[in-house]
Amino acid sequence: MSQIETIASRKWVYLFEEGNKDMKTLLGGKGANVAEMRAVGLPVPPGFTITTEACNEYYHNERQMLPGLREQTLEALKHVEKLTGKTLGDKTNPLLVSVRSGSPLSMPGMMDTVLNLGLNDDTVEGLATQTGNRWFALDAYRRFISMFGRIVLGVDEEKFSRVLERHKAQTEGKRDTDLSIMQLEDVIASYKRIVYASLNEQEFPQDPLEQLRKAISAVIESWMGKRAVDYRRVHRISDMLGTATNVQAMVFGNLGWDSGTGVCFTRNPSTGERMLYGEYLLNAQGEDVVAGIRTPHPIAELQKELPECYGQLVEITQRLEQHYQDMQDIEFTIERGKLWMLQTRNGKRSGVAAIRIAVEMVAEGVIDQTTAVGRVAPEQLDQLLHPMVDPDAQVTVLTVGLPASPGAASGQISFDPDEAEQLAAEGQAIILLRDETNPDDFHGMVAAQAILTARGGMTSHAAVVARGMGKPCVAGAGALEVNYAQQICTIAGSTTYLRRGDWITLDGSTGRVLLGKAPTIQPQFSEYFTTLMQWADAVRTMGVRANADTPQDAATARKLGAEGIGLCRTEHMFFGEERLPIVREMILAESLAEREVALEKLLPFQEQDFFGIFRVMEGLPVTIRLLDPPLHEFLPSLEELLQSLADLKFTVQRAQNLADMDVVLRQLWEKEKLLKQVHRLREANPMLGHRGCRLSIVFPEIAAMQARAIFQAACKAQSQNIKVLPEIMIPIVSTPEELRLQLDVVRRTATKVFGEQGTSVEYLLGTMIELPRAALVADKIATHADFFSFGTNDLTQTTFGLSRDDSARFLPTYIKEKIFLEDPFQVLDREGVGQLVQMGIERGRSVKPDLKIGICGEHGGEPSSVEFCYQAGMNYVSCSPFRVPIARLAAAQAALAGVKRDT
C-alpha cells in the first residue's frame, strides 16, 4: 500500500455510537462524553467525531486535508441524516449541524465552533416550513452567516455587528428579538454583501457540503491559533494532543417558550454543596447565555416553568454523576419540550468545593477514600490557607506582578523597613514597598502585612521570606518604579502614582495590586479539610516537615501538620537590633580572641532561639543548618557607606569649629574603617563565595559556638522533660573532607557540653546536598553523614549556572520561547537537576542503605516536585509552614500513583 492509501484506509471518523468515555485521547473530551451519554441511553442529538489523529496528521501533512477523510465524513453524515430523517441541503426538510472542536484536555473558549451549518438561501425557507417559524429560520441564517463569516472566512466581526446594531437601533426594544422579519431579511442581505466584499467578490458559499468541509478545516486550524497556543503554553498542555471535531445535528432552544438552553452542575462549584446548580434561558440559543444579553434564571425556576423537563434533568444529571462518579458540568437544550443533552464533563470547582465534594462522595458511597484524596489538586489548598480578596468585590487593579506568596492584605505603603517597623508598632497596617528586598530589610518584612517589590522573581528574597512567613507578597511588579528619595512610586502606563501612606491591597494569589482597601475573606479549616487531610496522611508514606526559623513559625508548621523541622536557618537569628552589632563585631574582629569574645556574646541569643524551637517541636526532629550566608551580608552595603562618607566629608567642610570637626573626623575614620572591611569582604559572586562550611572551615569557632548553643539548649530542654531530636546540618559541602572536619568540630563541642552538663542528648549529623559535586561524590560524603538534605534552590542555581536573583531579566523570554517549560526555581527540573538528585540518593544509599534523605529547597512544597521526591525515594520533604498541607496531599497522591524507584 502506498502511504496515501495507508492514510486513506485509517479510521478518521467515529459515529457517536462507536465511542465511549474512555476514548478521550482519540475523540476529545466532548466527543467521548457525548458518545458515552448516548451509550447509556440519554437523549443526545446524533452526530459523529473526527479524531484528534486526523488533526495531528493534518499538521504532519503540511496542512493538507487527509485522503479518506472526506469519504468517511460523508458516510457518517448519511447516518446522521438517516437517524434524524433530515438531509443536509434539502430544500424542504434540511438537516442543520454544529461543528465544534473538542480536545482531550479542556480548553474552554479557546477554539472555534460553527452552529446552524447547512443553511443557505434555499434551506432557510425549508427550515421556515419545517419549524413553522420563518422569523426563527431567518434569525438562524443571519447568525450562521456572521459566525461562519468570522470563523471560517475570516471576515472582521465588527462589520457584521455594525449592521446588526443599526437595525436593532431602529426597533422599539433595541434587542435581537425585536427585529422584524423584513429587518432580518435586510440584515441577511447586508451580511452577504459584507462577505462578498471581504472575500474579493466571492459569494457566501451556498453549498452545505462546502460549508461543512470548510468549517471542519477551520476548527482544526484553530488548534494552532494564537489563542489556543497561548492557552496551552500557560496550562502546560502539549501541542501534540490535537483536537477532535464534532459534527452534530442541531437542536434549537430558541423555537419558542417551550424551548430553552442551560448549563448546570450537579453540585455547587463554589461551596461543594450537593444540589442542582446552574442557570437557563427559555427561547434562547447557547450563545445568548454566554453573551449575557439576557440574564439567565437559576435552574430551580425551571421546575415551575417546565416541570416535566426539570424532573427529567434532575434524574439525568444524577445518573450522570453516578455514572462518572464525579461532579458534572452539563449543557442541555430543550427543543419544543424535549430535553437534549449536549455535553457533560467533570466540573471545575474551587478548593473548598473540591474538598467537600470529595469527602461527601465518600460518605455517599460513590467513591472510596483514596479516590477522594486524588480528587483535590494540592495547589487548591492554598486558597484555604490564606485570606483572599472577596471575588464579588469591585476592585481597581493598579498593576499585576508575580503571585509570589498567596493571600491578601491591605495596608499603607511604606518604602522604608525601619519606618515600617515603627508604624507597625504603633498599630498601623503596612505594606512594605521596595525595589527588591535583602536580609537587612527582614525586620520591616516581619512588621509589614504584605510585601510588594518592583524587581525579583518567584524565588527572590522577598518571595522566599514572605512564603516562609505566610505573608502575601507580590514580587517583580515591573511596571513600578520606586523613587526612595521622593517616597513615591510611579506605575508605567498609568498616571496614578503611589505615595508613602497610600492604602493598597495586595492579592498574593494572583499578583494583583489593588487600589485602596479591598474586602477580603478569612480562611477557615472546615471539618471536610481535616477529614481529607487525615485520609491523605493515611495513604502517605513520605514524611512532611517544615522550614521554620522561629518558635512562631514552628508552631504554625506544627498546627498545619508538619512532622518536624527540615530546615532551621540560623542566620535569621543573626539579624535583629540587639544582635547585628555583635555579629558585626565578630566580623570585624582582627584576631581569634576578639572573634571569640563576640561569639560568646551571641551564644545566649542563639541558645534561647533553639530552646524556643525545641519546646514547640517537642518530640519531633529539628534539623538545624549552621551559618550559611557570606559574612558581608551582615555589613552595610557599599553604596550606603559611600553615600554616608560623602555626606560626612561635606559636613567636615562646614564644621564651625575645631571641636565639631574633630567629632566628624572621628566618624569619618570609623566609616572608612568599615568601608575597608566591606571592600575586603566584597565578592564577585557571593552565591559561589565564602559561605556555608567554607566560613566555618576558616573560622571553626563559629561552628563551635553554634553547636554549643544547640547542645546547651537541647540539654536544657531535656532537663525540663522536653523530648528533643536535634539534627545538625552542614551547608555548601562539596567534598567529604569538608563535612568530616565540620562534624569533628560539632562532635567535640557536643562532648564538651555534655561533660559540663553531666548529661547527653541523642543527635544526628548530616549535610546539605546542594552543589553538583556533592551529588556526584555522594557515596564518599555519605560515609560521614546520618542524613542528606537536598538544597534544590542552590542545586538548581549551580546545575543551570543560573543566579535566581539575576534571572528575572531573561526568564520571561525563556518561558516565552519555551526554553523553560516551567521556572526551574518553582518546579524541580527533573531532566537536569533531577538526575543529580537521583544520583545523590543512589550513591548515598549505596554505602549507607538507611541514609535518611529529604529536601529543604522551595521545591519541597510544590506538588510536581513532591511527586518527584517520592519517586526518587526520599524519606521526607520540607517546605514553608503554609505549604505543609499541600505537601501532605501531594505526597499522598504520589504514593497513590505508586511509582517509586528502588534505591
Next chain:
Amino acid sequence: MSQIETIASRKWVYLFEEGNKDMKTLLGGKGANVAEMRAVGLPVPPGFTITTEACNEYYHNERQMLPGLREQTLEALKHVEKLTGKTLGDKTNPLLVSVRSGSPLSMPGMMDTVLNLGLNDDTVEGLATQTGNRWFALDAYRRFISMFGRIVLGVDEEKFSRVLERHKAQTEGKRDTDLSIMQLEDVIASYKRIVYASLNEQEFPQDPLEQLRKAISAVIESWMGKRAVDYRRVHRISDMLGTATNVQAMVFGNLGWDSGTGVCFTRNPSTGERMLYGEYLLNAQGEDVVAGIRTPHPIAELQKELPECYGQLVEITQRLEQHYQDMQDIEFTIERGKLWMLQTRNGKRSGVAAIRIAVEMVAEGVIDQTTAVGRVAPEQLDQLLHPMVDPDAQVTVLTVGLPASPGAASGQISFDPDEAEQLAAEGQAIILLRDETNPDDFHGMVAAQAILTARGGMTSHAAVVARGMGKPCVAGAGALEVNYAQQICTIAGSTTYLRRGDWITLDGSTGRVLLGKAPTIQPQFSEYFTTLMQWADAVRTMGVRANADTPQDAATARKLGAEGIGLCRTEHMFFGEERLPIVREMILAESLAEREVALEKLLPFQEQDFFGIFRVMEGLPVTIRLLDPPLHEFLPSLEELLQSLADLKFTVQRAQNLADMDVVLRQLWEKEKLLKQVHRLREANPMLGHRGCRLSIVFPEIAAMQARAIFQAACKAQSQNIKVLPEIMIPIVSTPEELRLQLDVVRRTATKVFGEQGTSVEYLLGTMIELPRAALVADKIATHADFFSFGTNDLTQTTFGLSRDDSARFLPTYIKEKIFLEDPFQVLDREGVGQLVQMGIERGRSVKPDLKIGICGEHGGEPSSVEFCYQAGMNYVSCSPFRVPIARLAAAQAALAGVKRDT
C-alpha cells in the same frame, strides 16, 4: 594466627642481596638502587633495608614498634657483621653503620640520617685501633653524638655547635680539622654533658643496639615530621607511601688524603652535555660537602689526585647510566683508595638538559624515541619558553606571590592602566601593579611588560589574561597593600615600599618580586627541542589547539605548534578605545532599532578581527565563541560613577555663573543616566547571570551581527584563496533549546551572507559544555551540535559552587587542611568535574558517535588534565599559546601511557 603473629611473620627486612631496582615501592629509592648496584657487582658496603610497609604498619599501629621487626633486624645485622668481619659494639673491631631514610619518591633532605652509629666510649677506642687513627675515631664519635643527639634524642643542635665553635676558635686554622685530640676529647665530654642535661639526667646511650633501635624509630618518625609532610603536600606525594630505612656499614672518606667523598652526574644537569659532572672532597665525610665548609673540587681534578679511583668511577658511572638507561646522580666514597658506591638515582635536571639528554640518548642508541618523549616533564618546557631570572645573579626578594604566569621581566611600576599605556607608548618598560585587574584594565596589561597583583589566585583575571598573552605575572602577593591615591604600595613585614616609577623585576615562574632590574636570560629553541617535539607529535593522537583572540596571539600559537584555535573569545574585541563607546551605545540602546545601529558600527571591527585571525590560521580550524560576558562588564563600575557624581555635585556648588552651572548639570544628568543603567544591569552573581547565549536569546541581533562578521570575513578570506575553517560556538548553554535557537540565528545569517556574496563557506556549529546541566543532557544537546568544547573553568565553578574570583579567601586553608589536594582551577578535578566531563562525552557520542570534542578551559594546558582529556576520549585540547608545547608533550605522554576510555 593472631593478628600479632601475622604481623610478626611478615618480612619487614631485606638484605641488599635480596632487592633490586624494581622494588622501589617496598624498599624505597635508595634501598632498591643500592641493592641493584650490588646485584650488578658494584662495590657497595653491605647492609639491609627495613621496608616502607613496616613504616606504614607502624603508623597504622599507633606508632608501636612492630612485632618481628627487632628479630629480623638483628638477623640482618648478623649478616652484615659476617660480610664486613666486624661486630656492632665490639670493643676491638667495631662495626659502624649509617641509618638513612629512603622513600619510594625522592624527597631530598626532608628526612633524617644518622651516621657512625655503633660508637660509644669503648668502641671509639676500637675504631682508633682498627683505623690506626685516633683523631679520626674521636672526630667520628663527636659527630655521632651531636647527630644522634639532635635527630634521635631531640637535643637542640645549637648547644653542640656552640661548644664546637668555642673549641675551633682556639685553634690556629679555626677549622674542625685543626682540633687537637685533646680538644676532641673535651668536645666529646661536653657533648655528653649536654645530652645528660637535655635528657633529664640520662646518659647518652652506650648500647649500640639501643642506638640502632632508636635511630630506626627516629627515621620512621621523620616521615611524619613537619618538613617531610610539608614537602609532600607541595609535591603532591601521598602520605601512604611510607619510607624505608637503610642500615648500611659505614665507609669513611675522611681517613686521610687517599680517602674522599663526592657526588657526580653522568651528564651536565643544567645543559645536558654528556660528561662526568660533579664534585668531590678528599679526606672528608659527605656532610662536609653538604655543609659547604670546604669548597669541593670539580670531579675532573680527581683524575690527577687519585687516577685509579677516577678511572674506576668513570667506568662505573657509565655502566650505571647504561644499566638504568638514564642520566644518574651518584654518591660515592673512597676509603683508603677503595671506591665505594653509596647511592645512584635518576638525576634531576633542568628542562633544557632533560630535552638534550633525551634526544642524545636516542642518538646513542640507549633509548628509543618514545622513551625519550616520556623523559621530559611537560611543565619543564615552560622554562624554555620564557625569559628567566639569571639563576646566578644576586637578587633582593621583596615578597613572593603566586607564580601566575611564567617568565621574567623588569619595568617601572605604574598603578594606572591608562598611564601604563601612555608610558609604554613612550618606550618605557612598565610593570602594572594593581590590587587586582578586571577587563577595563586590559589595555594597560597589553602595554605592560608584566603584571603584579596583590589579590586574586592562579586563575584570577590577571593570571588568565597574562598567561594568554605569555606575559609574566605574579598574582595574589598578599603582603602588598596598594594605595592608589598616594601611588604607593607597602609591603607587610617590610619597611620598604614601592612608588610609582620604581624599577622592579617579576619572576612569574617562582612568584618572586625582585628589587630593581634583575638580569634575565632569553629563551631559545634548540634543535633538541624541535626534535623532541617532532617525536612527541608522532606518538600523539589528540590534537592541540590554542586559545587566541588576536592575529598576534594566533601567530604565536601557530609558531608553537597549535593545530588550530580552540577558543577565540570575541568579547576582547569589544574593548579598545574606538570600540568601547560603541559597545556602550549598544548597551544603552532603548530600542531594537537603536541597538542595531550600534551593532552595525561594531560589525566592521569584528569582521576585520576575524579576517586577521583567519589569515594567520590559514588551513586550520578556528573556533569562535560568541559574546560571553554580561553586558555590565562594558560599563564603568558603580563605585567609579558614584565618585564622579559626588565630584560633579561638589563642582555645581562652586560654579561661578549660570553658564558654568549649566555645563556641569548636563554632565551630571548624563552620568545619572549612565548610573541608572549600571544599576539596572548590576547583578548579584554575574557569573551565573545574564551572559552567554542568554544575552543573545534576549537580543538575537547581537548573535546575528557576530555571525555576519564571521561569515563576511570568511568569504573575504576565501576570495583571497585563504582556506578558512570557521567553527562557531555558543556559550553558557544548559538546554538543547537554547542551542537550537542560537544556531538558527547563525544559520539564517550564513544563508543571508552567502546569498549576498554569491559564495559559501563550510563551517561547523557547536556549543560550550560548561554547566553541569549541559553535561547531564549532553545527549539531547548533541543532536544540534557538530562539536562540544568543555569550558572547564566555568564547569569547575558551577560543579563546586565556587567562584574562582572569590576563592582566594579560603583556598589556602583548603589546601592546608588537605580538603583540596590541588587547586581545582589549575588541575582538573577528576573525581567531581571529571565525572561530568565523561558523562558529557559519553552521552554526546551516544547519539552522535563522531561528535568532535575538545576542552578550552585553563586545564587544556596542564599536563595531568591533558592526560585526563586523552583518557576521556577528547579529540583535542586547547590552551594559551605559550602552553601549546606543554600540551603537545603531555598529550604524547598520555598516548604512550595508553589508557583511553572506549566511548
